[in-house]
Amino acid sequence: MAAVFDLDLETEEGSEGEGEPEFSPADVCPLAELRAAGLEPVGHYEEVELTETSVNLGPERIGPHCFELLRVLGKGGYGKVFQVRKVQGTNSGKIYAMKVLRKAKIVRNAKDTAHTRAERNILESVKHPFIVELAYAFQTGGKLYLILECLSGGELFTHLEREGIFLEDTACFYLAEITLALGHLHSQGIIYRDLKPENIMLNSQGHIKLTDFGLCKESIHEGAVTHTFCGTIEYMAPEILVRSGHNRAVDWWSLGALMYDMLTGSPPFTAENRKKTMDKIIKGKLALPPYLTPDARDLVKKFLKRNPSQRIGGGPGDAADVQRHPFFRHMNWDDLLARRVDPPFRPSLQSEEDVSQFDTRFTRQTPVDSPDDTALSESANQAFLGFTYVAPSVLDSIKEGFSFQPKLRSPRRLNSSPRTPIRYRGTAPLPIRPPSGAKKSKRGRGRPGR
Numbered sequence: 085m086a087a088v089f090d091l092d093l094e095t096e097e098g099s100e101g102e103g104e105p106e107f108s109p110a111d112v113c114p115l116a117e118l119r120a121a122g123l124e125p126v127g128h129y130e131e132v133e134l135t136e137t138s139v140n141l142g143p144e145r146i147g148p149h150c151f152e153l154l155r156v157l158g159k160g161g162y163g164k165v166f167q168v169r170k171v172q173g174t175n176s177g178k179i180y181a182m183k184v185l186r187k188a189k190i191v192r193n194a195k196d197t198a199h200t201r202a203e204r205n206i207l208e209s210v211k212h213p214f215i216v217e218l219a220y221a222f223q224t225g226g227k228l229y230l231i232l233e234c235l236s237g238g239e240l241f242t243h244l245e246r247e248g249i250f251l252e253d254t255a256c257f258y259l260a261e262i263t264l265a266l267g268h269l270h271s272q273g274i275i276y277r278d279l280k281p282e283n284i285m286l287n288s289q290g291h292i293k294l295t296d297f298g299l300c301k302e303s304i305h306e307g308a309v310t311h312t313f314c315g316t317i318e319y320m321a322p323e324i325l326v327r328s329g330h331n332r333a334v335d336w337w338s339l340g341a342l343m344y345d346m347l348t349g350s351p352p353f354t355a356e357n358r359k360k361t362m363d364k365i366i367k368g369k370l371a372l373p374p375y376l377t378p379d380a381r382d383l384v385k386k387f388l389k390r391n392p393s394q395r396i397g398g399g400p401g402d403a404a405d406v407q408r409h410p411f412f413r414h415m416n417w418d419d420l421l422a423r424r425v426d427p428p429f430r431p432s433l434q435s436e437e438d439v440s441q442f443d444t445r446f447t448r449q450t451p452v453d454s455p456d457d458t459a460l461s462e463s464a465n466q467a468f469l470g471f472t473y474v475a476p477s478v479l480d481s482i483k484e485g486f487s488f489q490p491k492l493r494s495p496r497r498l499n500s501s502p503r504t505p506i507r508y509r510g511t512a513p514l515p516i517r518p519p520s521g522a523k524k525s526k527r528g529r530g531r532p533g534r
Contacts, residue, residue, distance in 0.1 A: 146173070146222050146231075146472075146474065147222055147224070148224065148229065148453060150170055150171060150173060151169065151171065151182055151231070152171045153167075153182075153451035153452070153453060154167045154168060154437060154451060155167040155437075155439050155442075155446075155447050155451055156446045156447060156449040156450075156451050157181060157439065157446055158443070163183065163184040163185040163186050163227070164183075164453075165182065165183050165184075166181070166182045166451050167179065167181060167182075167439060167451075168181070168231075169437075179436045180231045180233065180234050181231075181232045181233070181234045181235065182229060182230070182231055182232075183231075183232060184227055184228070184229055184453060185200065185227065186227055199298050199300075202297070202300055202302055203230075203296075203298050203300065204218075204221055204228075204230065204471060205302070206274060206297045207232075209272070210268070210269065212268045213264075213422075213423055214261045214262070214265035214268075214291065214292055214293055214294060215265055215268070215269075215293060215294050216232050216233060217232065217233045218231070218232055219231045219232065219233065219474075220474055220475065221472060222471070222472050223471050232295075233287075233293075234436075235285040235286060235288075236288045236431065236433055236436070236441065237285065237286025237288055237289075237290055237433075237441055238285065238286060238431065238441025238442050239282055239284065239285055239286075239441075240282075240284040240292065241280075242443075244346060248349055249346065249348060249349045250346045252347065252376075252380055254346075254429070255343060255347055256411065256412065256415065257425065257427060258284070258292055258428075259339065259346075259412075260412055260417070261292045261420065262279070262284065262342075263406050263412075264403070264421055265294045266279075266294075266335050266336075266339065266403060267404070267406075269294075269300075269335075270402050270403065273304055274304070275300065275310075275330075275331065275332045275334060275335055276294065276297075276299070276300055277299040277300060277301060277315050277334060277338075278296065278298070278299040278314070278315055278316060278319075279294075279319060279335060279338035279339060279342055280318075280338070280342065281345065286427075286429075286441075288431060288436075289423070289427060289430060290429050290431060291423055291427055299314050299315060304332060306400065308331060309329035309330060309331050310330060313325075313327060315334075315338075317361050317365075318341060318351035318354055318361060319337075319338040320334075320337075320338070320362075320365065321334040321337035321338065321365075321392070322337075322365050322390050323392055325366055326366060332397075332398075332402065333393075333395050333398035334392070336387055336395055336397035336398060336406065337388060337395060339387055339397075339406075340352075340383075340386075340387020341353075341388070343380075343383065344384055344388075347373075347380060347384075352370055352371075352384075353368050366390075370384075370385065370388055372385070379409075379410045379411040379413075380411055382409075382410070382411070386409070396409065
């Protein structure tokens with residue numbers, strides 16, 4: 085992340101060293117005076133006026149004015165996600181996703197502030213084919229802006245909801261790409277901690293991209309643990325629930341829960357309220373449907389080992405141990421990483437601006453980035469120093485973004501977007517109260533309605 089340097093260019097009177105020559109504007113000999121003296125510059129030259137715009141030219145100034153709002157893609161507790169078009173400067177005309185966060189809501193909680201900065205830093209530092217790319221980051225007085233690649237294939241959740249369950253070959257493809265993404269994060273000392281279909285998106289070709297890094301934890305290398313109680317309940321590992329300290333093994337539990345969800349239509353441990361769901365995760369019996377192949381059954385059971393040291397991926401081998409499992413025996417990992425393996429589903433898109441794969445509850449809304457009228461104190465704004473960022477790919481071409489408390493997934497979208505914060509007011513989780521008249525979905529196996 086770029087550092088901020090304060091250079092004091094003015095010195096107090098008499099502070100110059102004795103005998104040191106001073107350089108003043110009077111010492112500069114203008115071109116006209118040279119010619120009057122009969123002297124002419126040798127070779128090719130260009131006469132340039134030294135102004136603020138011609139000295140220290142840097143990358144373009146990025147701000148909200150550089151982007152045209154096209155559609156609303158989603159909403160959360162801290163802001164919105166828009167589809168936008170860049171209307172000036174480098175990459176003018178390109179479509180992006182713009183995540184807008186309100187500073188005033190973030191700074192109320194020190195952990196929220198820390199997680200927001202961590203998300204921004206991780207997006208800058210981590211580059212991988214299956215992780216969303218950050219193009220720009222900037223801020224105004226009251227808001228933070230993350231300009232991300234637009235993933236027009238929509239959420240994996242949408243396709244899972246549509247299909248009910250996936251065939252094993254289809255699940256194998258998505259699980260393999262996610263495994264490579266998680267392995268890369270872990271190699272950088274980062275644990276993800278919120279793996280679920282809503283946070284896995286597809287690009288226009290159908291390859292997955294992990295998004296939403298608000299719950300990531302940095303600097304968790306071999307032997308290190310952390311204790312934050314966070315995630316989405318149905319996908320949370322038991323060691324998070326019992327607060328015994330957790331490491332990167334929690335991501336492999338979540339991948340196992342996701343695998344179970346893909347193959348059966350719901351996560352492995354669900355109940356009518358949070359307390360009962362948590363109890364099932366901690367001590368419930370895993371029920372596997374008989375139609376799963378032996379390899380699929382074996383991998384799910386190894387992912388969902390309650391002892392993290394016995395869990396596949398939980399040892400020093402991490403992702404490599406997962407990749408060696410027979411469930412993936414037909415996978416060419418080099419081809420997969422190079423995106424030479426054809427995805428099982430390719431989104432049907434009419435144009436770069438097509439939002440047909442997103443929830444119409446959002447895309448039908450008029451896109452409005454509400455006025456930025458919040459004035460934060462200077463001390464509060466210090467928390468966001470260094471937020472601004474321009475991707476190296478953009479710089480090369482010039483030369484030629486929630487809640488961090490545990491969330492309950494089910495019912496998935498009866499009241500709000502899955503990114504809407506659901507906070508615990510105390511140490512004990514509160515039961516869900518489904519809205520009156522809510523009907524159970526008939527799609528899939530026990531998959532809650534949207």
